[in-house]
Amino acid sequence: MSPQFTSKATGARDDVRIGIDFGGTGIKGAAVDLATGELAGPKRRLDTPRVSTPDAVLAVFREVLEFNPRVDGPVGITVPGIVADGVIGRAPNIHPDWVGLDAAAFLTEGLQREVSLINDADAAALAEHRYGAAAGRNGTVLVTTLGTGIGAGLLRDGVLVPNVEVGHIPMHGTEAEKWASTSARELVNLSWTQWAERLTEVYGLFERIFTPDLIVVGGGVSKAHEKFLPHVEVTTEIVPATLRNRAGIVGCALLTTF
Ligand code: BGC
Numbered sequence: 668m669s670p671q672f673t674s675k676a677t678g679a680r681d682d683v684r685i686g687i688d689f690g691g692t693g694i695k696g697a698a699v700d701l702a703t704g705e706l707a708g709p710k711r712r713l714d715t716p717r718v719s720t721p722d723a724v725l726a727v728f729r730e731v732l733e734f735n736p737r738v739d740g741p742v743g744i745t746v747p748g749i750v751a752d753g754v755i756g757r758a759p760n761i762h763p764d765w766v767g768l769d770a771a772a773f774l775t776e777g778l779q780r781e782v783s784l785i786n787d788a789d790a791a792a793l794a795e796h797r798y799g800a801a802a803g804r805n806g807t808v809l810v811t812t813l814g815t816g817i818g819a820g821l822l823r824d825g826v827l828v829p830n831v832e833v834g835h836i837p838m839h840g841t842e843a844e845k846w847a848s849t850s851a852r853e854l855v856n857l858s859w860t861q862w863a864e865r866l867t868e869v870y871g872l873f874e875r876i877f878t879p880d881l882i883v884v885g886g887g888v889s890k891a892h893e894k895f896l897p898h899v900e901v902t903t904e905i906v907p908a909t910l911r912n913r914a915g916i917v918g919c920a921l922l923t924t925f
Contacts, residue, residue: 792820
């Protein structure tokens with residue numbers, strides 16, 4: 668069932684929330700219509716500050732909110748790292764000052780709005796399960812994001828198992844995400860089929876660990892899925908994300924209702 672909320676004070680529809688996807692390279696935010704999972708307004712994308720300290724990133728989040736002045740209420744924000752009770756754990760693609768920070772408290776204070784935080788791939792998993800490629804799917808679903816890193820969101824019968832950090836599985840003397848993320852592909856200029864060979868190994872390993880019923884492949888590159896996904900050879904059903912790179916925004920906006 669789609670969430671529908673009505674503000675008791677004004678009677679106005681309250682099912683539009685802001686989601687901000689904080690990534691290693693970009694920060695994207697938009698208002699999200701939670702009834703449909705569609706964006707309710709234009710998306711604002713800004714570069715992640717090169718030195719991505721909490722204060723520098725907070726300033727970018729403020730800009731994203733200023734771009735959506737008419738949407739108040741709680742804000743959902745994704746983090747490219749472990750999030751447990753609002754505190755950031757290992758997060759290799761952002762400034763180390765985030766690690767150990769009670770970021771939910773820091774951002775709630777800094778933005779003067781209630782902030783809900785979630786790992787970026789976990790947000791994508793919630794969004795794909797509610798509105799996208801995994802809609803209504805029970806069993807074990809693994810939603811992955813290919814970007815600066817490799818994110819993974821695991822669902823069992825629609826319930827999230829948070830902070831599944833399988834992008835860091837050791838592989839070829841490094842780790843899966845350093846070997847096969849989108850950034851890794853760009854770094855060594857792999858062809859689509861060369862990349863698909865690497866992804867076959869990565870997804871083969873994920874398959875052996877989780878025995879999923881469905882694998883969803885997300886991240887911005889999923890819009891080019893025809894170029895690589897048919898060459899990824901696994902036995903599990905594997906499909907492109909349908910929310911593409913807005914899944915993070917949508918998933919964390921949805922989180923504000925939990
Ligand atoms: C982080 C994950 C994150 C992924 C995608 C990894 O480096 O450890 O938490 O989901 O990158 O951003």
